[in-house]
Amino acid sequence: MRTNVCQIALGGLCWMGDKKGNAVGFTITEKILARAAGLASVKAGDEIMAKPDYVLAYDFPGYTDVIFKQLKDEFGIDKIPEPDRFGIFIDHMVPAASPAEEQLHMGTREWTKVNDVALYERKGIGHQVASEIGFATPGAFVVHFDGHVSQLGTFGTLAMGLRRNVLEAFAMERVSIRVPQTTRVDLVGTLAPGVMARDVFHHIVRVLGPASCRFQVLEIGGPAVADMSNDGLQTITGLAMFTGAVTAIVNPDAKRLEYALPRARKKLDPVCSDDDAHYAARHEIDLSTLEPVIVIPPSPANTRDLKDYLGLEVQTGYLGSCASGRIEDLRAAAHVLKGRKVAPGFALYVVPTSQEIMAAAAREGLIETLVEAGAFVSSPSCDYCYGRIATMASGQRAVSTGTLNVRGRMGSPDSEIYLCNASVIAATAIEGRIADPRPYLRS
Amino acid sequence: MALKNLRGRVAFIFEELDFDVDQIVGVKNMKTTDIHELTKAAMQAYDAGFASQVKPGDLLVGNHNFGYGHPHYPPMKAMRQLGIAGVIAESFSPGYWRGEISMGFPQVSCSGILGFVKRWDEEGEPVLAEDDGSIGQTA
Numbered sequence: 001m002r003t004n005v006c007q008i009a010l011g012g013l014c015w016m017g018d019k020k021g022n023a024v025g026f027t028i029t030e031k032i033l034a035r036a037a038g039l040a041s042v043k044a045g046d047e048i049m050a051k052p053d054y055v056l057a058y059d060f061p062g063y064t065d066v067i068f069k070q071l072k073d074e075f076g077i078d079k080i081p082e083p084d085r086f087g088i089f090i091d092h093m094v095p096a097a098s099p100a101e102e103q104l105h106m107g108t109r110e111w112t113k114v115n116d117v118a119l120y121e122r123k124g125i126g127h128q129v130a131s132e133i134g135f136a137t138p139g140a141f142v143v144h145f146d147g148h149v150s151q152l153g154t155f156g157t158l159a160m161g162l163r164r165n166v167l168e169a170f171a172m173e174r175v176s177i178r179v180p181q182t183t184r185v186d187l188v189g190t191l192a193p194g195v196m197a198r199d200v201f202h203h204i205v206r207v208l209g210p211a212s213c214r215f216q217v218l219e220i221g222g223p224a225v226a227d228m229s230n231d232g233l234q235t236i237t238g239l240a241m242f243t244g245a246v247t248a249i250v251n252p253d254a255k256r257l258e259y260a261l262p263r264a265r266k267k268l269d270p271v272c273s274d275d276d277a278h279y280a281a282r283h284e285i286d287l288s289t290l291e292p293v294i295v296i297p298p299s300p301a302n303t304r305d306l307k308d309y310l311g312l313e314v315q316t317g318y319l320g321s322c323a324s325g326r327i328e329d330l331r332a333a334a335h336v337l338k339g340r341k342v343a344p345g346f347a348l349y350v351v352p353t354s355q356e357i358m359a360a361a362a363r364e365g366l367i368e369t370l371v372e373a374g375a376f377v378s379s380p381s382c383d384y385c386y387g388r389i390a391t392m393a394s395g396q397r398a399v400s401t402g403t404l405n406v407r408g409r410m411g412s413p414d415s416e417i418y419l420c421n422a423s424v425i426a427a428t429a430i431e432g433r434i435a436d437p438r439p440y441l442r443s
Numbered sequence: 444m445a446l447k448n449l450r451g452r453v454a455f456i457f458e459e460l461d462f463d464v465d466q467i468v469g470v471k472n473m474k475t476t477d478i479h480e481l482t483k484a485a486m487q488a489y490d491a492g493f494a495s496q497v498k499p500g501d502l503l504v505g506n507h508n509f510g511y512g513h514p515h516y517p518p519m520k521a522m523r524q525l526g527i528a529g530v531i532a533e534s535f536s537p538g539y540w541r542g543e544i545s546m547g548f549p550q551v552s553c554s555g556i557l558g559f560v561k562r563w564d565e566e567g568e569p570v571l572a573e574d575d576g577s578i579g580q581t582a
Contacts, residue, residue, distance in 0.1 A: 163545060403513075406463060406513050407470045
């Protein structure tokens with residue numbers, strides 16, 4: 001009898017049905033897209049028209065303002081149908097620093113009001129808030145223009161960034177899509193202290209390559225997943241684009257469903273990949289062999305061993321973003337910084353990913369620990385990640401848990417960004433030089 | 444409507460793997476909205492005389508995973524303004540590919556293209572593109 005990953009994980013909670021007669025099973029991606037397309041089944045390579053369960057966006061010049069205008073002027077849509085499917089976030093340019101920025105936000109508020117669409121303003125970075133408020137519905141198909149929405153995949157949600165093509169999802173009921181192939185990465189073993197999900201992702205890029213999953217879905221599985229936090233999996237799935245993947249997804253286990261089902265905005269049956277699903281490639285990564293890594297500028301493809309960059313002088317540290325900045329990251333930084341001080345002159349910016357996370361961190365005393373150590377703790381905003389604030393000048397260097405380290409991402413094109421995990425940021429803040437967090441964890 | 448055949452001169456070959464297209468205009472010019480300023484900035488790091496040599500209908504050629512990183516729209520806006528009619532690459536990074544396709548800018552993956560053409564080539568034996576999954580991919 002056929003079994004599947006989900007049945008094992010959930011003890012039958014997620015029943016897949018009998019598929020007698022099928023030579024090969026289906027991936028979670030194929031199952032979600034089949035339902036979204038209203039078809040009995042689809043296979044990788046099929047061209048389909050799929051109806052997204054949710055259409056998400058944050059307001060940003062050149063995206064939402066243009067889309068809102070195009071809907072009216074080019075498509076004659078004064079009010080979108082099924083507004084419950086939509087969610088708009090104001091998380092960039094928060095708080096506004098110019099009349100033009102506030103004008104953009106005003107336009108967004110007006111559009112959401114006229115269209116009866118839910119607006120989430122100053123609640124945190126939208127991709128995280130989306131999980132908190134139930135857009136990460138297991139089994140749902142979600143589109144956005146921004147690819148970091150892939151992190152909803154943690155909860156068995158298929159979430160893709162379509163860039164400007166998201167216009168199709170605003171103007172039409174369905175989007176045209178080719179069902180992607182899937183590359184499966186099985187995680188086994190346990191992470192050593194000082195090694196975090198961030199290291200796991202950059203290790204995946206290192207060993208599989210930055211083009212390894214081009215136009216595919218990166219499916220994360222294996223026995224180690226059960227022990228991983230939602231935070232850690234959101235980090236890994238949220239960065240999937242740097243493997244070339246169109247998104248990442250996890251077969252939702254009990255821990256994921258416990259979080260996601262009570263919040264889900266829609267009642268859907270969670271689905272999981274069959275154990276005989278076809279994968280374009282399958283890899284296994286033993287977490288117990290990993291060490292902290294660092295991703296050197298100017299490309300997210302540049303994963304290196306942290307130990308080879310220790311001692312490099314750094315002026316700024318950024319702990320935050322949609323990729324990192326969750327409670328697990330804040331705990332890791334606070335653990336290293338407790339009772340210690342940030343080096344004189346070093347700017348450590350700590351930005352919890354959402355208001356919900358910030359409140360939780362305050363309740364745990366993490367904010368107090370970080371502030372007393374000398375961190376500048378800010379309310380949630382995307383703005384640190386792309387250099388709109390805390391902007392670096394020429395010649396400066398940052399360690400960052402932001403999404404990206406391309407040239408000029410956090411300020412001057414002649415500044416540099418080294419990506420690493422939250423505890424490395426904390427250790428580096430203490431020393432003013434790139435540092436290994438592990439000695440601080442022992443003491 | 445089917446896409447008409449792309450035929451044009453090779454205006455430039457980006458041989459770098461995982462090429463970050465933002466480098467075409469330079470990160471410091473990414474917020475420039477004036478299209479003429481953008482075209483002046485384009486290709487300065489690669490060939491300062493590019494704008495004076497390129498002609499409408501010319502094509503760009505790229506290596507594997509062309510468009511990797513965090514691609515913005517201004518570089519290819521500048522290229523279109525200069526007359527570039529499309530990009531042919533060994534393969535594309537999906538985010539870049541989808542973004543430019545949604546701008547109506549032809550992006551064709553063609554395995555082996557780097558071996559078939561030299562800069563300024565105008566004519567050559569037609570080669571068949573191998574479907575690596577990105578052809579016809581819209582999402």
